[in-house]
Amino acid sequence: MFENYTELMNAVVDKYLSPENGEIYELQSAMHYSASAGGKRIRPAVMLEFGRICGATAEEVLPFALALEMIHTYSLIHDDLPCMDDDDMRRGKPSCHVAFGESTALLAGDALLTDAFKIAMETSVEDKQRVVAACRKLAECAGSRGMIGGQVIDLKYENKPATLDIIKKIHLLKTSQLLVAAATIGCILGGADESCVSAAQTFAENLGLAFQIKDDILDVTSTAEVLGKPIGSDAESNKSTYVSLVGLKQAENDVLTYTQTAISALDCFGDDAEDLKEFAKKLVYRTF
């Protein structure tokens, strides 16, 4: 099922974002380049699956799923810019500003973020109250008190020690918030009640934490070839990480704990959530 979501999303990305001849061909090429750079499509998959469980069709959810993936993509483009992390490579390919130049990359990011909201509004969900609530959630999770806030705090502690609370807050905002958008919007579009939306939020927050701590662990224990990116980059820059603060063993324990909390939150969805549980386990028990 989740493999099908990946294929589905790749097709949708090509359908909506393939460049067309004209004056903005270069901009569209940059948008499509980054959006089709081989991401795992985790967030769209989570949204589609919560939608399915709560009674929204894939067709109804897809515009929001694409919007979320576009927002995730824009955030990577802007993160890689010279004035931010200054990363030349992303997923084994030159980053957007290396391939297309800095001004085009900046504008491609802006355009992915803006167009995302236009595409989301094209959902065929009849009850527009749900659409408005989903849109609000999307902007909230991606905005100054969500993902961007996490990025700001992350930059602030780039070269100075942070406490475990700060590190958790960064992960909760920078990583978990787009997963929260995925999980809750799937529920909202399907018309789920408040308690289910809230359970989906708990699932996503904890899964995001587990996922990010696992990332920190792999940064220490894996190899550059397996990860497809430089390892040990955090230690080099003197940056506090979850692992540097609690140690490898405790970090691995905490991955298990957060994953368990995430999975338990799914109980209110009954047997329907079995695939989601499997997916969560695979995500955090990965070796790359």
Next chain:
Amino acid sequence: MFENYTELMNAVVDKYLSPENGEIYELQSAMHYSASAGGKRIRPAVMLEFGRICGATAEEVLPFALALEMIHTYSLIHDDLPCMDDDDMRRGKPSCHVAFGESTALLAGDALLTDAFKIAMETSVEDKQRVVAACRKLAECAGSRGMIGGQVIDLKYENKPATLDIIKKIHLLKTSQLLVAAATIGCILGGADESCVSAAQTFAENLGLAFQIKDDILDVTSTAEVLGKPIGSDAESNKSTYVSLVGLKQAENDVLTYTQTAISALDCFGDDAEDLKEFAKKLVYRTF
């Protein structure tokens, strides 16, 4: 009336965007700094007035009016960045990246753009079909086929000659599109019919053209003290402008023609549109 809109918007900007103590204080300060830098609040005023004419209350329109102003503000912040126009000054004050640093300015722009959609969704308009249509219009006008597209084409012809058609296209996208959002969203939120929305669109497209050509004229004929920014900057960079292509006299004639077309489009709104007509005239007959 239009003066009241400016005061109203300044108060709303302060209410929603004043920074609060906490980890993202710096980001919020940058957002507020740029959003309260003394803009003329033209777009919110146009939206509020079209809303009033079509039967939406100021309270219903304000979230979208603020959203549009935030999007306008983010576009100025990103335009000023070193990788774009590299402007150190904006409205007589240091630009956002000069005052707060490049990464904070980039993220403040991203946050203004994202939070705009959250705030827009807080409108109390009952008919959510209208809210969804307004949100879609906002994203469309600001996105890759709207304002950002105009920015892309503008950059493309930064240092090479452009035709009059290209220059008009740049103005129609880069300047007119946010005015189109202002005018049409006011109508949409008030429940206006298709023909009124379309008339509002014609008004805004032509007013934007007139406004921008007037800007090009003032760049040649005014003084730096009066404008509060360097003059002759376009001629210096060898950039084609409306004035350089058709001459000063023809440009001044065209301002009148486009303004007249804009004003005539308002006929379908009857006497209610008198203030809008006055406003349009003041905007293009200004000397600074």
